[in-house]
Amino acid sequence: MKHALYALTALLAIAGPASAIEGFKAGPVIPDFGPIADNLKPDVATPKDQDYRVSFDIADGATPGEKSRQIETLARFINMMVDAGVPKERLHVAAVFHGGATVDVAKDDYYTANKQAANGNAALIAALVEAGAEIYVCGQSATRYGVTNTDLLPGVKMALSAITAHAMLANQGFRTNPF
Template identity: 40%
Template sequence: MNIYRTPLFFLIIVAFSGFSQTTKTGPIIENHGAVWEIDNPDFKTDKSQEFKVVFDVKDGPESDTEINRNLNTVARFLNMHAQSGIPASQLTVALIVHGTAARNLLTDQAFKKRYKVGNPNRELVESLMNAGVEVIMCGQSSKTRDLPKEDLIPGVKIALSAMTANIQLQNQGYRPIKL
């Protein structure tokens, strides 16, 4: 029996053909935030509304050389919506960082001084800020973890606390996503 001519073989090929797609980055964050294309979703995305969101990120990777997957999720959010036809002008994003993720906002120099390697998240954080994401460091985490403003990637803002920044942004209409 020739396996290549059986109905089961064709069924297997068709079933796995959907898995041959690849993820794609961009158009907002080119080197991070790869997403899958979703063909004809049942729950349609309203492309006319504004997507105003605040991401709350407290957990960072254990390794000093890993990208923080939670920070990468912010890039994915931007890319997936832009790839789906939502203009960047309708994507308003803030990122609040605290806890073990706080160190991911250090400059390469400050990160090297502490961990002996460059910050693997620096390029991602800079790309997010260049795309208009407001990046906010919890002031309490800054003090607790001895991460002074001068050691942070330029453009990162320090708030009184992550809690305070979350309340203020939600009062401004941002929808919270806790990662």
């Protein structure tokens, strides 16, 4: 199963636009990112009348210049939930970046100077922020990598630490997604 998931992830990464991936379509909220399965008929109902507060922990940095599959998971979650009939207003999504992923939320000038490539996640982060996702970066990791508040992409907020951000989100009822 794990190998099949890796194979699907690799396929999605190289296959191009969502409409070009057999069995997948562009999502209704963030169509350029997070393709979702088309014509899926789940046996388990997705409640449409509850709020979903989901946070993601992102520690692994993307390959320089490429889009992070971990970050795209947020777009996929938003897209599939709305496609399943959950009102967008009921979705509360957050991500906490730390470790090697810290630079993935940095502006191109910082990113290019440190990775010798353009930030392949900048458009994805912008789309997530526009869709209402909260994006935090660990201040401890930022200090380690020399990232300042002014180096961050628009909408990204500096937290004291990843631990603090996760505690704050947990106090607000968020559950950390294990993927």
